[in-house]
């Protein structure tokens with residue numbers, strides 16, 4: 001089997017991407033945020049209080065003839081950005097881009113935090129991290145990818161995110177039309193359940209490449225890139241008027257400032273993030289102060305290669321044993 005579905009930016013700064021999925025019988029279509037940085041599949045549902053729903057599509061298990069409650073199972077998750085949700089669990093038919101799993105655990109939200117209520121274009125998350133991270137108790141559940149893996153032509157999914165355009169999540173195959181040159185594969189450390197890999201270094205603009213190991217996670221659910229402070233300060237030293245603002249929670253700069261590109265290494269390969277991706281967004285609509293797409297990871301305890309970096313590459317998440325991650329130009 002294989003599957004292929006669109007990854008559509010939810011706003012004009014690519015803060016997140018959503019992908020259509022269908023759940024149950026007859027099929028209910030929701031737009032989910034595919035997140036390689038977590039492993040819960042949760043949805044806005046008929047169990048979510050109306051006061052917490054602001055236009056999101058919901059999954060109603062009682063309208064699905066194939067839904068079954070997973071008795072006594074609950075879940076609760078908090079993400080790196082402080083957002084959170086919790087609830088109960090059903091199993092039901094679940095399809096992504098023509099690829100179906102018969103008894104997928106679908107975690108129905110009974111409570112979502114305000115940032116989820118405000119994100120009206122996201123109807124839930126589909127975790128693509130390792131199933132060890134799943135929060136369902138007393139028995140943790142498998143991700144859609146882990147459930148589908150055995151039936152896939154190849155145990156992989158690929159990510160092709162684009163700036164202000166629809167990209168693709170492919171399951172079970174590697175589409176040669178989506179990348180150029182070779183795919184550079186590097187090892188993945190599955191502790192603690194993320195797609196953790198080590199980059200071989202970085203360069204700022206046309207500067208020299210600094211060879212150093214930068215271990216971090218490939219996270220489609222995070223908008224920006226978060227790297228060690230020394231690297232980030234080296235970058236913004238090249239940006240006139242840049243400052244690390246406690247008020248705005250990170251590096252900001254005059255939107256009119258020229259921004260260098262940022263290049264990162266994967267093995268011998270080099271990937272360059274265009275300046276436009278790093279001039280992430282005005283701090284408020286119409287403001288002449290812009291927030292950077294590259295920020296310091298010092299407060300996180302982990303380095304994160306989020307969408308700003310993933311948009312610059314075609315990435316293969318190889319779920320073989322042992323797992324690896326592959327990066328190619330496009």
Ligand SMILES: Cc1cc(CN)n(C)n1
Nearest residue numbers: 037038079080081221222
């Ligand atoms: C909702 C959500 C998902 C992620 C990345 N795993 N973050 C930081 N927030």
